Structure formats: structure tokens, C-alpha cells
Amino acid sequence: MSLPLLPMFLRGAVLGACLFCLSAAAAEVWPEADWTPASVPAGPSLAAFEAYAFAPRDDLTREGVRSDAVVVIRDGRLIYERYAGPTQVDTPHLAWSVSKSIMACVLGVAFSEGRFQLDDPVQQHYPAFAAHPDIRIRHLLNWSSGLAWQEDYEYAPLKSSVVAMLYTRGRADMAAFVAGFAADAAPGTRFRYSSGDSNVLAASLKQMVGPAYADYPWTALFEPLGIRSAVWERDASGTFVGSSYAYMSARDLARIGLLMQRGGRWKERQLLAPAWLGFVLAPYAGYHPEPGQEDEAAPAGQWWLNRLPGSSARPWPSAPSSTFAALGHWGQALYVLPEQKLVIVRYADDRDGSYRHDEFLKRAIAAFASPEGQP
Template sequence: MSRKKVIYRIAFLLVICLTVFFAGYIYRAISIVNAYGAKVVCSAVYLQHRSVQNVIDEELSAFPFFLATYIVNEKDSSATGTTWGLAKRKAIYRRKLGATLVSDSSEKQIRAQHFMLPLKPSKNTDTIAWPNGNLLPDTLPSGIDPLKLDAVLQQALNGSKDGSPVYTNAIVVLYRGELVAEKYAHGYDKNSLMPGWSVAKSITAALTGILVKQGKLDVNAPAPVAEWKDTDKEKITLEQLLQQTSGLDYEENYRKPSGATSMLFKKGNAAAYAAQLPLAFTPGTVFNYSSGNSNIISRIIREATGKGYHAFPYESLFYKTGMYSIVLEPDASGTYVGSSFCYATARDYARFGLLYYNNGRWNNEQLLPEDWVKTTVQPSAADTLQHYGYQFWLNGFDKNNPSERWYPDVPADMYFADGFGGQDIYIIPSKKLVVVRLGLRVMNENKLLKDIISAIR
């Protein structure tokens, strides 16, 4: 065989291999796109009562999501996504549980799951004073400039960033615990459920704190993960999971197939997927933001609470703080996706922020350990930017150099729960503020908070 023919054959084989590789990559990417879209549509249609077209126009209009076709089936309360007829994915809605992607387990197996959920308290919250209910006082606390504050919120509602609208759907402002201002985009109000995305991480941390207070978990002890026994991961502590310093080899990247997209949109057991990952770093030495850590914590909570797991968040946290709207969504294994999937009203997110503002206390009951909030806002030594605590982001601690803070015009003691697209609960103890902003895209939050602060004399 001539040398020329050998070169041609090698080139041909390389082309075939590259074609197969890229075809596989594209198929995996399409599957994730379809799964994400199906999940978003299913939650939006059945929890938010929005039309499919509205969801497509607002959340799924960008590349590559606009390539897919999304269909809702009212007969079985589901939504599917498919791109060019390939890699069809399905999400199913179950009452009180929201949407769950069909992954690993069959749809029949998932629908056969039994959840022990508590009944929502039968109360007319419009007749109960804030914060336990929705009845607001007729007057504002002293020190508020209502006209200026209203103008700030209105401007944020119509805001843009880099020339594109950010679609703020809700803003709620608490001052000294009182609800002093709120605004909603057209089609939304105080009763509208909205996604929190990674705000779920902060909720997962609060549930962990409750179990610590009950003596069922110890943040300083090795995390109770069965798969890690007698492995190099067995010394990972619960605190390292909370502080995102577990050392697990995980990539939080949603722009391509990654650990994050595989865990949330391909796997039916998010915690099991994350737990089997190898170590990339010695635990406690490197900060690496990871939804995988949060979902491992969620499964730890499940195992610590046993048969009462699915009721636990509602009975121990939500219903005690008047958060009657909130829905935590489970994966196909039945574990709440503690990193990412929760829906609630803006007021209920504000109530969650108020719990932390009040040092974990509500109605004279200490729900979280006395020192939990103080510990929450302490970064680990491994966090070189000093910007993360127990599943909450921090503004930084350089009081003499605001330029080193995440938000330079906001006090250093500010900390916040932060979700994809700008779902945020800001807690600013020194200014006696809790601010909730929910939208579709990130905005200039530094300016928003600066302007809100300036409206309070």
C-alpha cells in the first residue's frame, strides 16, 4: 500500500472519529437542553399557572433553548422537550411536589412514590398581621422616604443591563422586620410563586441548622455518607460541604455538558451522583462552588429525619414562619433537589430572610442554633475571596476598602441567598434591611441596594 493511501485512510478514520465524538457531544447537549426546558415549562405551567408560550418567550427564547419544541400534556400533567425529534425528555407534575424530571427510574416508578406531606394550615393570612400573615399596617416606620423608595423600585422594575431588559418580576423590602415596599411586574402579585433556583441552597442550610439544634447532625463531624466509608473521602465534614470546600471534583458550569448539567438534568439521584465523584483537592483546602455538595447535604437531611423527611421542611421551618406557599421539588429518587428547585412567593422568600435577620428566631422560638447565623457568615480559611459561608454568599469583610467587596456601595455585613438569573434575598443587619429581588436576568444589584438604603433616612 502506498504512503499516500495510508495517509488518506488515517485522515478518513480521524474524520469518522471526530464525527462520532461531536455527534455524541451534540446529542448529550440536546438531551440536557430538552430536559431543562421540560422542567422549566412543567414547573411554570403547573405551579405558576403560566402559558407555555409565555414561558418560551421569557425563559426559553435564547439559544439553544429556542431550537427545542415544548409540549404540555394536560391528561397526565407533564411537559416534554425535544429538539429536531431527538432526545425527548419529560417532566411530570405531582400536586404539592412540583415538577420532577423522568431520569434513571421509569415514569411509573416515580408516580408510585408515596410522600407523607403535612396539611397546609387553614388560615386566612390576609387577616393575620405581618410577618405571620399578610395584613400590613396603614403607616410606615419612621425614617422611610416612601416616594423615593417607590421610585427606586419602579426604576428597578423597568431596569436593563448592557442594553437588555432584566425582567424583574418582584421586589420586596423589609425594614426593621416590617414590609415597607413591594412591587411586581405585570402578571405577578404577592400570591405568585416564583423560582428561587440556588436560594434552595440557603434553605437547605437552614434545615441543616435545625437538625444540628436537635442533636441529629454535627457540622464538625465527618459527613454521614455511606459511600465514603473507608475511602479518601470519609473525612469530609458536614461543615466542608456547607462551605463548598469538600474537595470533590465537580464543575458548576451550565454552558456545556458538565457535572452540574448531568446531575440536575440527566441523573435521577442527584446526591448519589455527586457523592461518587472523586476528590480533586484535599478537603478543606479549596473553595469550589458546587450544587453537588448541596444535594449531598439534602440526602443527609433525608437520612437524619427518616420517614418524616418530606414533611420535615414544612413542619420544622416553613409553616412555623408563615411560608405557606413554598414548594420543594424532588428528583426521581424522592430527595428534594436542595441545590436548585424551589418555588415560593416573594413575601415568603422575605420571611426566610427575616428568620436569619432575627438570628434564627421566630415567634419567641429559636428555630436555628443560637450561633448558627453568626457561623453562617464566617468564610472558611480556604475561601481566599472571603465571600461564602454556610450556603450563603457574603459581601466581604474589608470595612476599610469597599472596592474589595462584592457590592462596594453596600455594607460589609450584608450576606445573601443567590439564585440563577438574579433570585436574591439580601440581609443587611447594619441597615436593618431585608431585600428580595426576583427576575429572569441579573441586574445591577449594587445600585439597587445602594438606592434602597438611600431612601431610608
Template sequence: MKKRKWLLLFMFCGALFFIGRHTVYMLPVFTAGAAKITCSCYFVGKRTLSSIQSDELSHFPLNMNKIQIDKESESVTASLFGLGQRKAIYREGVGCTLVVEKSEEEIRSQKMSIPLPLPYDPDTLQWPLGNLIDSAVFQEPKYQTIKEVAAKAFLEKNPTKPVNTRAVIIIHHGHIVAEKYADGYTSKQPQLGWSMTKSFSNALIGILVKEGKLKLTNKGLLPPWKNPKDPRYEITLEHLMNMTSGLQWDESYFSWSPVVEMIYTKADMSSFAASFPLQDNPGKKWKYSSGTTNILFEIIKNATGTDYHLFPYKKLFHKIGMSQTMIELDASGKFVGSSFGWATPRDWARFGLLYLNEGVWEGEQILPKEWVKYSRVPSPQAPNSVYASQFWHIGSDAPSEIPADLYYAHGFEDQRVIIIPSRDLVIVRLGQTHFENFEWNDFISSILVALEK
């Protein structure tokens, strides 16, 4: 065992050498990533350490980390061969935060309003606001077939490249017609959506537009951009929504890059992202950017003031029954809207159902009347029409059997909330598909075929 450990250390050092001049920066990134994901999966996701090590920490170099969980202080530390130690701390109601650029004491002393529990018990109310499911509603053969399709999403065709599906929910005509979980996961267990969190910004911005606090044509969106002589003054809210701001950015995760620096080394992620200069004229080119979404959350912060930490819960999550949803904070106390949204599979499904219903929930117009229609129109700057307004779209080169109106929230390792208005359908699939080998077209096509029976 000792021999193997030293061999791995030698390989790790060799790998770092070949990374290049940013080697010194990558070591704490590896440990920060291990500390953060372990903390969140353990304290928010209610997972065991062995489960986390088998999945999230199973690949090099994360599997080289030494992990220490302190249940008393609710924190996790990670280090690689005693080097680059990083810590993440858990706070009730706001999740896990990396200790970077601020002390643990500073972070823990932050004052903020934490959302109160729902005034009702979801387990006593019918779906979709509550968790009671009428299993007798759909007994038609086609729904039995859909249950079989859902079960196939958990099959492993190649044990060396597992798809690792953890949850599937299929909603037709507003009802859950299929729901399945992997061993060790339940309907009440929050799961990380990664970049599916970005789509929350679409709803929150929409609510602020409805309230008259924001307009898509607004310019000079942040204090450093308010001078008309600053080229960033011309960036509109719509540019940010469509990922066409023109800001310099690199979304590479496997070497030192702005997104890696932001997520794993910066206390104030949105201010860091907003500090970059223009690379292109606003509205001219599409560039996917987690930094852009964190800037959107900075704009949400400025528009909501002292209500900031309660705003997503009061105006969105709790209104539509998303009782176990959370967006974690960075070390400055701001939402990490690009990446760190947690929700139960049913909560993710509720979010999709809100969009399927054109922003209406139990008779209340949560989003502006034309907002969902606007969100479904792909940006002309996005390649093959695949993106707009913090949602992904099926694109112009999709297979013919996939409906052209399909759009979805998408997260790392193939988390998706898929909305297909023409079929009155929402599909949620959560997992940890490290090899990008989940067969989406076959999965969606099988569901559509079943519905036609």
C-alpha cells in the first residue's frame, strides 16, 4: 500500500509539472474542490463519506485527497499529502462555503436573514404544491411503459463508464407518471444541480422585471460600469441573460482559468467576474460564462437590497412548493448562482412545471406573462441556436424525432430539467455521469413513443 501511495504521489507531481507555470495555483484548487463537494454532499445532501468518495471523489486527482469531517464544527478539510489544505464550513440554511480570502470567523459572523420553514407540511398536501401523489390517476398502459423507460435510465451498459443515474421524474399533464431513485437516494434528498442553478436566475430576473425593478434594456448595470466612458456601460441585462456580454472569460475547468479562480479561490465571485474587460462588443458573440450568471446575481442583490437572502425563497421557491431548495453562498455572503443550487428531484420538477405552465402557479402569475415565451427563443448569436436566457435549447441540428420546442436547464455531469411544451411534458434526470455517456436522445424518444400509445 505504501509503495502504491508513493507511486501515485510521483505521478501526481509529474502531472503537475506538465500543467505548466500555473502548477502552484492548481494544488489548492484540487483540495478546495474536494473540501467543498464533500461538505455539501455530506451536510446538505445527507450522504455518507464512503458514498462521496466512491462517486464525486473517485477520479484523479480528487481521489488523492485526505478528507477530514468535523461533525462538531460542521466543517470539512482536504489536503494532498499534507499540502494545500483547504476548508469548507456548513451553516444551517445557507449550505457550505469555502474558507477563502476571509477567515472562518468572519464568514461565520455574517448576519443575514435565513428563510423560515414553510407554514404548511408538504407531506399533507397534494402534488404539485405538496408531496402526496395520487398513484391511481394514471393507470393507462402507456404510463406503465414510461415507468419501464425510467427504470432503463439506471441500467449500466459499461461498468467501466457508469452513467450513475440517481433520480428520474417524468411529469405529464402536470402529474408525476414515473419516479425512480437509485439505492441510497430518496425523494426528500437534495441533489446538486451544478449549472442548472443558472436557470434560477432567469426566473428571479423575470420576477424583478414583473415588479418593475429591472428592464432587459438596462445599461450601466453595476457601479464600476456606470461611467458611459467605460465600454462595459453598453452591456444590457439582456446581453447578460443571453451570454453575449462580450466580457473576457474562459470556462475551462481542467487548467488555471477565470472560472476555476472564481469558484475555488475568490471570496466575492460576482465582483471578480465583473472586473474583467470587454473582449468583444456587447451583443456580437456568444460565450458561455459562469461569471456572467454570478454577475446577474449581483444585479439581483442590488435590486432587492436587504431582502436579498430571502428573495429567492419568498418570491420563487416557497411559492411553488420548492421547500428543500437552496443556493449556497460564497465567502462574501453572496449566492453562487452559477453552480451551487441544491434541490430535491421533486423540487427540480416543480421548477420545470412552472415553465411548462407559462410562469403560472395555482392561478398566480409568478413570472411576467410573456417571460417564458421570451425565454424559449434562442439567441441568434448562440451556435446552432442552442442557448438563450440562461436555458439551453434543443438546437437546429437536433434529431428529427426530438420536438423543436424542447428546452432545458443543464448541469455538470448531465443533470437536466427538460421542458417540452408541445407534449405537456417535464423530465428530470439527476446523476453523476462523469463520462458524458448518458443516451439522452434514446431516453427522450422512448418517452415520446410511449406517450403516443
């Protein structure tokens, strides 16, 4: 069996799924209604991790590293969790742009069901995109549509395309708003991070699945994984805001991380096809970090990677190159470390840019990567 598109670190997981047997099932631990707990690490490594992740919190100034929740899963077992601020174990926390990676998993189920192909023109599934006939689904997934989009936030609201889409001119029909943008590059030739691209994917899914759309994230993904806390806002046109507005508890988000860590398989079901994983976890070839942004993760298919295209460099040097993540505004993160069999969810309220992925991961690996709490 050949898996030429699948990253090396996930080939074993997918081959294991293809060769699934009862003895293997008995050896694996999967969450049922809740996670199976395991021994909580202790000692200096855990203390050092908590000193960084849960530093004294000032809710007046909102300065510094401000974790709302951290959940750590090792090999299918819950080994650590802690909450701060208003967030509790059952709180459906706003995921911000982690929503993009969740939507990529929903789309991955649709892809695995044969509902679309990566090279389909977007207009085939979203006719409002007829002015952009050369843009393919793969371009939206890589944030390489070529549209003249400005992904600025509260620091530059007047020129921000995403602020206009979410809050002003575009909020009634976000995908239609994006469709009205002109192109300033050929599709597939340039990376430009765009919540607009992500919301056009969410609108395309609507035609792919038809009347089932309103329930599809639940029937396709959340219910098979046992996710019960999920909430997903839709715009006035009925389209899920796939860029930004999914909510779920930290424990439930960790289920998506375990699905990805185990090669798209949940128990005996292969929910995500190997070809899908091979695409969404491959570095976008057209990406080159800008000076001063070398510590930024590399874009893939609505996921982020700790390896650059055509290079051995790691944006997060303390973590393995196989690490990948879903990342969101103000510090939201779902980290997957396949070699360590770790899934780490971090919800946060970071406001001043002081949080560093590499520092968090360095301390997390030291605290959680082995039963003894050593890397």
C-alpha cells in the first residue's frame, strides 16, 4: 500500500487504521462519554510549566500570558487540566481561528464521502464566486486565493477586510462579501492569510451537502467524536462562520486533536481520508516567512506546521518538526505532537503579544512527554 501524500509521521497511524483488528482496538484508549484519567505529572517540570502558562493574572490590565484553560491528553488519556478566569471544564470557549481547522476536519469528512475534489473550481460549489473561475478549493485551503484581502484586526480596523466582514459591511452574508473582492495575484502563487477564504469554504460546503448543512458539522464530525459542547454561529445567510465563531470546551476540542494525532481515525472509523490528511498537513510551497516572523508556524491546509517548505528549519525549535497546530486570535491553540502522542489544548485571553508558542511547548514537553514527566 502506498501513501505518497501522507506525512511520514502519520503513515503508521493510517496504516494501522487500514489493518485494524480487535487486538489493536483493545490496546488503544479512546474517550467515551468522558476521558479516561491517568496519573497527573508532578515535580519541577510541572511547576515550571505552570509558572509560564498560569502566571499571576491581572484582569484589569490584561497584560502577560493569560491562559483560560489547558488540557493535556497523552496516548488517549487525560493527564492534566487547569482552568482560570471565567472558564470552567464545561465552558464552550470561543475558538476564534481554531474554527478554521475544525471546519477543515468537517470538510475532510465531506471529501472522504466523495462530495468534492481539491481541484474543483470554487464556483462549482459556490456560484457567487463566478467572477473568480480559476480559484480552486485547494487555493482556499492554503489561503492562496490571490484576492486582495487585508487580515488586520483591532490594531488597524479602518483598513481591515476581516473586521468589515465580521462586524460591518459583510456580516449579513460573509462569503458574498468575499466574492466581491478583486484579485491582485494569480491563485496558488502567494500566501495571504485570509478569514475570507475560510468563510467561502464554509459557504461551499452548503451546496456540497444540501439540506443536511445545518446539522452537518454535528453528524459528520462532532457526534462521531462524542463532542457535546459545540456551538457554531452562522451569519444571516445561514452560513457557518468557519473562520472564527466555533465554541467548545477544552476537553471536546482535544477530541479533534486525538482524531488528527491518530491519522484521521476514530476507533474503527476512518473519518478523514489519507489523501486529505496528506494535503492539509503539507507545507504550502509558496510560503516564505517575512523577516522578523521566523517563529511563525508555516501554513498548510487550514492547519499550521512546525516545518517550512524545502527547509529543515523549525519555527518552534523546542518542539519536533512533526508538530502541527490549530491557532487562533488571543492565544487559542490546539497542538498535536504525534511522536510524543500528545494533544494539548490551550484557551487564552492574551492581549499584548508576550505569549510564545515555543516557550509553552518547551515546558509542556518537559512536563508531559513521558510518564516520568521527562522529555
